[in-house]
Amino acid sequence: MRLTPLYRCVRSNARRYVTVSIDDASDVRPVDKIKPPMSRVAPSPQPENVSDEEPSLGRSNLLLDTEEKALATPGLVFADGHGLRGPTGKGRQTRRMNYYQSVRDALGTALATNDKAIVFGEDVAFGGVFRCTMGLTEEFGKRRVFNTPLTEQGIAGFGAGYASVGGCAIGEIQFGDYIYPAFDQLVNEVAKQNYASAGGYPQGSFTIRAPIMSVGHGGLYHSQSPEGFFMGAAGLRVVIPRSPIQAKGLLLAAIRDPVPTIVFEPKILYRAAVEQVPVDDFTLPLDQPEVIREGTDLTVVSYGTPLYTCLRAIELLTNPPPALVQFLPEQLRPPHPPPSIQLVDLRTINPMPSAAVADLVKKTGRLVICHEAGKSGGAGNQLAGEVGRRAFEHLEAPIGLVSGWDTPVPLVFEKFYQPDVIRVFDKIVETLGY
Amino acid sequence: MISRAAASRLATSTLRSALPRTSISSTIRRGLITGPPAKTPRSRSRSETPTSAPLPSPTPLPEFAIPSYSPYPPTDGSVPDADGKPLYVSGSAAERQAKLSRMSSPLRRGTYESWWTGEMGWFNAVSKTIPTYRVLDEEGIPVKNAKVPDLDKAEALKMYHTMALMPIVDNILYQSQRQGRISFYMQCSGEEATVVGSAAALREGDEIFGQYRESGALLYRGFTLKSLMAQCFGNVEDVGTKGRQMPIHYSAPELGFHTITSPLATQMPQAAGAAYALKLDKDRQGDCVICYFGDGAASEGDFHAALGMNSVLGGPVVWLCRNNGFAISTPIIDQYAGDGIASRGPAYGLDTIRVDGNDTVAVLATVREARRRAVEGKKGVLVECMTYRVGHHSTSDDSYKYRAVEEVQEWNVVDNPLHRFRAYLVSKGWWTEADEKALLAKHKKDVMHAFARAEKLPKPKLGEMFTDVWAVKKGEQVPAVISEQRAELGRLLKKYGEAWKPWKEGLKKFAEQGEDVMDTDGRGA
Numbered sequence A: 001m002r003l004t005p006l007y008r009c010v011r012s013n014a015r016r017y018v019t020v021s022i023d024d025a026s027d028v029r030p031v032d033k034i035k036p037p038m039s040r041v042a043p044s045p046q047p048e049n050v051s052d053e054e055p056s057l058g059r060s061n062l063l064l065d066t067e068e069k070a071l072a073t074p075g076l077v078f079a080d081g082h083g084l085r086g087p088t089g090k091g092r093q094t095r096r097m098n099y100y101q102s103v104r105d106a107l108g109t110a111l112a113t114n115d116k117a118i119v120f121g122e123d124v125a126f127g128g129v130f131r132c133t134m135g136l137t138e139e140f141g142k143r144r145v146f147n148t149p150l151t152e153q154g155i156a157g158f159g160a161g162y163a164s165v166g167g168c169a170i171g172e173i174q175f176g177d178y179i180y181p182a183f184d185q186l187v188n189e190v191a192k193q194n195y196a197s198a199g200g201y202p203q204g205s206f207t208i209r210a211p212i213m214s215v216g217h218g219g220l221y222h223s224q225s226p227e228g229f230f231m232g233a234a235g236l237r238v239v240i241p242r243s244p245i246q247a248k249g250l251l252l253a254a255i256r257d258p259v260p261t262i263v264f265e266p267k268i269l270y271r272a273a274v275e276q277v278p279v280d281d282f283t284l285p286l287d288q289p290e291v292i293r294e295g296t297d298l299t300v301v302s303y304g305t306p307l308y309t310c311l312r313a314i315e316l317l318t319n320p321p322p323a324l325v326q327f328l329p330e331q332l333r334p335p336h337p338p339p340s341i342q343l344v345d346l347r348t349i350n351p352m353p354s355a356a357v358a359d360l361v362k363k364t365g366r367l368v369i370c371h372e373a374g375k376s377g378g379a380g381n382q383l384a385g386e387v388g389r390r391a392f393e394h395l396e397a398p399i400g401l402v403s404g405w406d407t408p409v410p411l412v413f414e415k416f417y418q419p420d421v422i423r424v425f426d427k428i429v430e431t432l433g434y
Numbered sequence B: 001m002i003s004r005a006a007a008s009r010l011a012t013s014t015l016r017s018a019l020p021r022t023s024i025s026s027t028i029r030r031g032l033i034t035g036p037p038a039k040t041p042r043s044r045s046r047s048e049t050p051t052s053a054p055l056p057s058p059t060p061l062p063e064f065a066i067p068s069y070s071p072y073p074p075t076d077g078s079v080p081d082a083d084g085k086p087l088y089v090s091g092s093a094a095e096r097q098a099k100l101s102r103m104s105s106p107l108r109r110g111t112y113e114s115w116w117t118g119e120m121g122w123f124n125a126v127s128k129t130i131p132t133y134r135v136l137d138e139e140g141i142p143v144k145n146a147k148v149p150d151l152d153k154a155e156a157l158k159m160y161h162t163m164a165l166m167p168i169v170d171n172i173l174y175q176s177q178r179q180g181r182i183s184f185y186m187q188c189s190g191e192e193a194t195v196v197g198s199a200a201a202l203r204e205g206d207e208i209f210g211q212y213r214e215s216g217a218l219l220y221r222g223f224t225l226k227s228l229m230a231q232c233f234g235n236v237e238d239v240g241t242k243g244r245q246m247p248i249h250y251s252a253p254e255l256g257f258h259t260i261t262s263p264l265a266t267q268m269p270q271a272a273g274a275a276y277a278l279k280l281d282k283d284r285q286g287d288c289v290i291c292y293f294g295d296g297a298a299s300e301g302d303f304h305a306a307l308g309m310n311s312v313l314g315g316p317v318v319w320l321c322r323n324n325g326f327a328i329s330t331p332i333i334d335q336y337a338g339d340g341i342a343s344r345g346p347a348y349g350l351d352t353i354r355v356d357g358n359d360t361v362a363v364l365a366t367v368r369e370a371r372r373r374a375v376e377g378k379k380g381v382l383v384e385c386m387t388y389r390v391g392h393h394s395t396s397d398d399s400y401k402y403r404a405v406e407e408v409q410e411w412n413v414v415d416n417p418l419h420r421f422r423a424y425l426v427s428k429g430w431w432t433e434a435d436e437k438a439l440l441a442k443h444k445k446d447v448m449h450a451f452a453r454a455e456k457l458p459k460p461k462l463g464e465m466f467t468d469v470w471a472v473k474k475g476e477q478v479p480a481v482i483s484e485q486r487a488e489l490g491r492l493l494k495k496y497g498e499a500w501k502p503w504k505e506g507l508k509k510f511a512e513q514g515e516d517v518m519d520t521d522g523r524g525a
Helices: A005-009 A067-071 A099-113 A136-140 A152-164 A180-190 A226-230 A244-255 A306-318 A354-364 A379-390 A421-432 B004-018 B021-029 B093-103 B153-178 B192-200 B215-220 B225-233 B267-280 B301-313 B360-377 B405-414 B417-427 B433-456 B480-496 B501-507 B511-518
Strands: A094-098 A117-121 A145-147 A168-172 A205-212 A237-239 A261-266 A274-278 A290-293 A298-302 A341-345 A348-350 A367-374 A400-404 B207-209 B289-294 B317-323 B351-356 B380-386
Touching (some): A067 A274, A099 A168, A099 A244, A099 A274, A117 A152, A152 A168, A180 A226, A205 A244, A306 A367, A354 A367, A367 A379, B153 B360, B192 B289, B351 B360, B480 B501
Parallel strands (some): A117 A168, A237 A261, A298 A367, B289 B317, B351 B380
């Protein structure tokens, strides 16, 4: 999973943060000055000896593989209030973790810092089928980390009840594909509880985690992206972290927030995504999209796994391999400077951060949205509608949407169902050339 | 701004106009007492809208009266009857009997049968322990009092042939998943007797609703190895699921085997519905539904919904629980605190039995009888088969993380359903070692042949991704949302199919290599 030195040298400037908001102003480090865009004088963008195989997801530039980059994550707030220097003044430590280890770390932190926190779900006690609760039963005991009977509606309702009297419930639905029996509890009860009781209930908090999206061979019932179904559930936040650092920070923030939250975890990332994750207790801001990559010509908005697809498509556009140059219009081909494309992680889809995205799109004038879920009833059309209304006068092209097809996710066809790098590439080129 | 008094007057007048004049005065006098009406109009004439219908007036409280008898001593200190007769006499023996029978008449106070009692009698089980029925012991010898069911040699051997085939199919497909040749697999190891014993008790027209570990029932019914392998590889011959579903999600309408889906217990209310359809269908009297489910699935709401609906509406269905001790890693101790699944049958008024699920003969006898009861009574019958999941939950699971290897081995050696049934066949003189060797060799050859053949075949045409999403009548066109998206994929494939390596490679595995999508307007061939 480690990047090879060879690959390192061809990395593009994927991460250029303009601002780094950190809890302690005195701790603001000089922004990591990353080299300006690689100027291309010759149309030979592919460095020698690089395989023409598509790089695996784990090698994506989206993943923060150094301590420095990890600690520069925007919005990172340490729970102890000591900022980046830490309580000892010697700085903060990070540890190499994959996505499931980071989730496990967050759950352990939540259990350690709140006596009323419980973690429960199907097969949770032995570590969970995705290993996200590994060792928690041994560490915190069977009363706080436990298996439930096999009933998703039970898990959701139980969590709601536990939270209603002041507890901190952290439930797990084994697959997002199996969340539908819990739909009644989540949409009719959990989402509306605060409104129905005029703020009287819940007195605690309820967070429910579920893996979603595709791993490439899940078929109808192990590759779904059901997040769109929850977009009409006012009062129920839906968060989709894209990486280990995001998973820990957003999960801990959700657990400590009174708003009931579903955290959907893209399951392919559990093992594939590895980052240097800060070891200490920290949170990241909820309900805010994050600009992952700055750009001025076009905005790409996504969440979860497709962000990796989008970044790869942007890299291909910035550095087109010979096979793809033919598909670029003249002005996008070398030696012209590559298009400057902004990549935004939506992170929260309910409540939809429409205004924030519209503001970003106003600066670029072009928007492409990408998600794995089908087009109908998905986050993409919702966002496109909002941005279309809010930024109508700024738009220079129709809003592009690359998504799964409006069919169930079909096993052997999955690679042609999912929004593929080339489909995002095509949509960006089309939108830029409009 | 309306004054408070005015608002109150307004509210009162609104209330008055909302209530019928005849009842308003009495209602107000009694302080708006609510309760069941004394005489609810049974039906409203059609011309009356609900708003114009008179609201039933609340039942008035009975007139205040001092009871003629009191069970308590008088408060004024006077001495009651000196002869020591009971103070409270509620009537003659005949009257008391009438009262009792009234209580136990159907649909009174939410119960069919009950009686009054002065004792606060809590209970936790209908009978103390539910016994487990078996015919053969672990050595294949009939147990005391057991009546061996009628089982002729041909049927017995057919059952054994299927049971012996299952581990061979399982091993090859399990290993092939490990080598990345198929995407997923689930073994049936340890549960062969439950699945084949029950399938053998069915008749041709019966409908099977499986959970996902019932490939044995399908094979017993005549599902070919070719079809089985085709589904697991999702190749062009997979007519049942067209490569869309994960391996083991079989679908065989021609064999009455309903499509396997991954969500648990969802098949159960469907089985209740199908059974009700059989009950109503004059041409299908005598057919039955069998619905398989696991001990874990029985915790889902759908389990209770299914049994509840079936018990009220009727319809012949055998609810067959494969209680194999585990739901993935969750042992039964984390799954339920009651007495298994069988204890829930009487709660829904179902005839219920618990049977040794590793005893093929007992399962056969039980399901035959269950089927008879279900068909004759047009109702549900619950059978809990006690077995053990010897294999891992699936290829995504390593069960030694949560259970000891020794425990699994013990089950496999001491209580192996195949060994038990084989011992019975040998004791009847129907089976020899030579037969066994010949059978296993034939099975291995057949399975390897089917496997090798299925692996070589291409996947279905890429366009099958878009077909059947919406059921379309012959000659009619699919909804535009599908044809547009199909056309979009076709456009992209034409444009990038050669230049984009992942697609170029990916298209090779499909029949027609994606060209079926490229040369249409998105409506399909």
